[in-house]
Amino acid sequence: MKLLFASLILYLFCVDGFAQSKSDKKTAQQPVSGGYTITGTLKNAANRKIILTENSFYKSRQQSDTTTANAKGQFSFKGKLDEATFFSLSVAGKTSPQYFFLENSPITITGNADSLWAVNISGSKEENIRQKIQQMMMDTAIGNRYKRAELKYTNARAVNDVNAMKAAIKDREQAVAQELVRVKNIISTYSSSAVGVNVLSVLMSLGDLAGADSLLTIMESKEIGKTAQAKYFRQQIDVMSRLNIGKVAPEFAQTDTLGQVIKLSSFKGKYVLVDFWASWCGPCREENPNLVATYQAFKDKNFTIFSVSLDNNRQNWLNAIRKDNLTWSHVSDLKGWKNEVAQQYGINSVPANLLVDPTGKIVARNLRGEDLNKKIKELIQ
Structure with a gap:
């Protein structure tokens, strides 16, 4: 399942016009009207290369921008986005990049290069929403119920206990139903945000195409529905609808x-x-x-x-x-x-x-x- 903020199964694509390249040093230092500015300070990043990479699964190319932190671990990026987009920030020689939503606003990043996962990111409304949703998704009760059902099913299958297998399947279905309710509530709450659109991928992966279609229709009545991400999901839903049960499988x-x-x-x-x-x-x-x-x-x-x-x-x-x-x-x-x-x-x-x-x-x-x-x-x- 492609959950950008939950499982970090990332599809690496890019936004046209994202940031200036490292080679264009003069341009990179100029303010970008209506764009974003990232100002960062990281301990243990002195004189190291800092890499900013877009991770938009719905686009066909990926670009990245690099800079070098000074002796105090300070660095900056400037650019302009077509829409709020998922990015990663990494430090050369360090592991575990930090993923976040970047938008056209002043962004501040502070923390330690040895623990990027714990850095503080401020200035992005979309990132604030992502963090709130991440906390909601980290509620493990439903996930644990699903895992218990899977284990129950595996054990029952090993001894060919048909009744136990049926009970495990029912438990699993109930866990999925609970998750569907939770995900729909999250999307409804944040239906005007890029992160809310992103969570449609969870709903689609759980098999609720009709639910995703209905919620996307609501989003399409708002400004967020005009973004490339929303248009991608509309295309995906239309494709998947043509592959419903009873339809002829397309030749390939x-x-x-x-x-x-x-x-x-x-x-x-x-x-x-x-x-x-x-x-x-x-x-x-x-x-x-x-x-x-x-x-x-x-x-x-x-x-x-x-x-x-x-x-x-x-x-x-x-x-x-x-x-x-x-x-x-x-x-x-x-x-x-x-x-x-x-x-x-x-x-x-x-x-x-x-x-x-x-x-x-x-x-x-x-x-x-x-x-x-x-x-x-x-x-x-």
């Missing part, structure tokens, strides 16, 4: 591990699980043993898996396929998050999947483990 073709082009339509006549994953995705790799078991159970019953990787390193991709014993068809254009099929299908988190019937229609989305097996049995028998 990509290159497999042997350099051959494989089309989705080549599997017509079978139930196909279109699986989106990546070698670097921990939850994907954890789910792979379940997929292997599902494939072995149903591969001779008119079922197969067609995996699309969001890798950008061919060898890592091949090694993961081999190590996890994934013996079905695999394709990738090795463009990472820019994978053309992933963009076509509105994939904004992995693992993700769609179950397609023999006629090419989508019959289920994002089923895993026993839920997937149950659905396949229901369809095949």
Whole structure:
């Protein structure tokens, strides 16, 4: 799930016209009318390079700006943004950058370069909102309930206790329902902010497309609805709506591990699980043993898996396929998050999947483990 402030799964993109480059020293020192000014002082940053990097998942390029702190650890940046945007601040030679929302206003950053996660950031209304929402999201009660349900399910599955598995699934669904209520309340409260728009990604990842659509419609009646981020989510919702259950899965073709082009339509006549994953995705790799078991159970019953990787390193991709014993068809254009099929299908988190019937229609989305097996049995028998 792509939570910019919660899990820090970041998609690195940029805003046009962001800041001046390091090489344009004279321009960088001039005030920027209507823009932002960052003034910082960090202990243990003396004479070190300071890097400011945009982390906007909804844009196609990323830019960064650098400067060097003086002997007192002081530094500054100036620039102008099209809209409030998520950034990271890092210090060369130090770990764990600080992430924050930057907007066109005077920003002050103070703290210690050895603990950037704890620096104080003032002057950004959007960052203040982000911090408030972060505190709300750190309420672990719902998350712990979900983890307990997952553990309960895993233990029940190990001993094939069907009733216990059903109870665990119900607990898990109730935890997700609680989270949906919490996320909707957060978005409604901050529906005029860039951070509020950002939280739509959480709602979409939890599967409430209708809820995200409704809340975005409200935002579109406000100024925030004209931003690139809001327009990105509108595009994503429209794409995902075309992929609802009952719709025909769009045709696609990509290159497999042997350099051959494989089309989705080549599997017509079978139930196909279109699986989106990546070698670097921990939850994907954890789910792979379940997929292997599902494939072995149903591969001779008119079922197969067609995996699309969001890798950008061919060898890592091949090694993961081999190590996890994934013996079905695999394709990738090795463009990472820019994978053309992933963009076509509105994939904004992995693992993700769609179950397609023999006629090419989508019959289920994002089923895993026993839920997937149950659905396949229901369809095949």
